[in-house]
Amino acid sequence: MSGDGGSRGGLPDLHWIAVDWGSTHLRATALGPEGVLAEAGSEDGMARLATPKAFEPALLALIGDWLPQGRQVPVLACGMVGARQGWREAPYRATPCAPLDPAALMAVPCHDPRLSLRIVPGLMQARPADVMRGEEVQIAGALAVRPGFDGVICLPGTHSKWVHVSAGEVVSFQTFLTGEMFALLSQVSVLRHGIAAEGWDAAAFAEALSEAQSRPERLAARLFSLRAEALLEGLSPVTARARLSGLLIGAELAAARPYWLGQPVLLIGAEAVAAPYAQALAAQGITAEHLPGAACSLAGLSRLWACL
Structure with missing residues (x-):
């Protein structure tokens, strides 16, 4: 937890609370008339909470000290908190549409009278079938920072997303x-015996990236070669880690070519996650602008709050 923790009387200038609730994390920001009053985070993500009844105690453990007695505080929450396995399912909104709609917020009854909680619904696409939760808020935040942006937004992560945005709408x-495949291959598959937990080899990443983009159909074979080279040639685990990343991101970019080719691209995410994508796009002649993911989430929720 960081920032001011409040007191028994709560935060006196508290107007509302922004909550980003993912599968593995819970982040909250207290906001007042002058901006951020306090920030806090925990590992009580959706995947860690067994039942819907566990969500309110997890939230109160994080923000309880901020809440004043005798009045309700509005809370806007986005992410997996609105999933089918979350606190309360918030139905998806169909694209094309604006990333956020105040009228679509899902009100959630709370036992604590100090909480007035609403969940932001995610977005869906019928053909090809696809869904997102949480990224729609980051997209709205990016459009608040870059008004009038028309092009493609890439949100790399466990489940990377490529989003065509035009006229303020998700088209x-x-x-x-990609991210989940990297985790499974490096930690669960036979490749785990030769993949380092950290470290980087920029040259190996660039080589694997180029190979996967030019021959994506060879991905499965090239993945196993990481194991074979470790056994026969002593391939460094750090080099193997970078090559695994390059192969997977290269295959992703090859498949996502219709999105990024000839388009301005915004990257949203943490620097460590966005940097390999920026390098991969640069190799294709595209200079992508990077926006921090947490800042975009807060900007998106703030934009929504301003419409209420």
């Missing part, structure tokens, strides 16, 4: 399982 999007 279409495509999700790639």
Whole structure:
């Protein structure tokens, strides 16, 4: 937890609370007339909470000290908190549409009378079938920072998303399982024996990236070669880690080419996650602008709050 923790009387200037609730994390920001009053985070993500009844105690453990007695505080929450396995399912909104709609917020009854909670619904696409939760808020935040942007927004992560944005609307999007595949291959598959937990080899990443983009159909074979080279040639685990990343991101970019080719691109996410994508796009002659993910989430929720 960071920032002011409040007191028994809560935060006197508290107007509302922004909550980003993902699968593995819970982040909250207290906001007042002058901006951010306090910030806090925990590992009580959706995946860690067994039942819907566990969500309110997890939230109160994080923000309880901020809440004043005798009045309700509005809370806007986005992310997996609105999933089918979350606190309360918030139905998806169909694209094309604006990333956020105040009228679509899902009110959630709370036991604590100090809480007035509403959940932001995610977005869906019928053909090809696709969904997002949480990214719609980051997209809205990016459009608040870059008004009038028309092009493509890439949100790399566990489930990377490529989003076509035009006239303030999400036109279409495509999700790639790249981050989750990296985790499974490096930690669960046979490749785990030769993949370092950290470290980087920039040259190996660039080589694998180029190979996967030019020959994506060879991905499965090239993945196993990481194991074979470790056994036969002593391939460094750090080099293997970078090559694995390059192969997976290269295959993703090859498949996402209709999105980024000839388009301005915004990257939204943490620097460590966005940097390999920026390098991969630069190799294709595209200079992508990077916006921090947490800042975009807060900007998106703030934009929504201003419309209420």
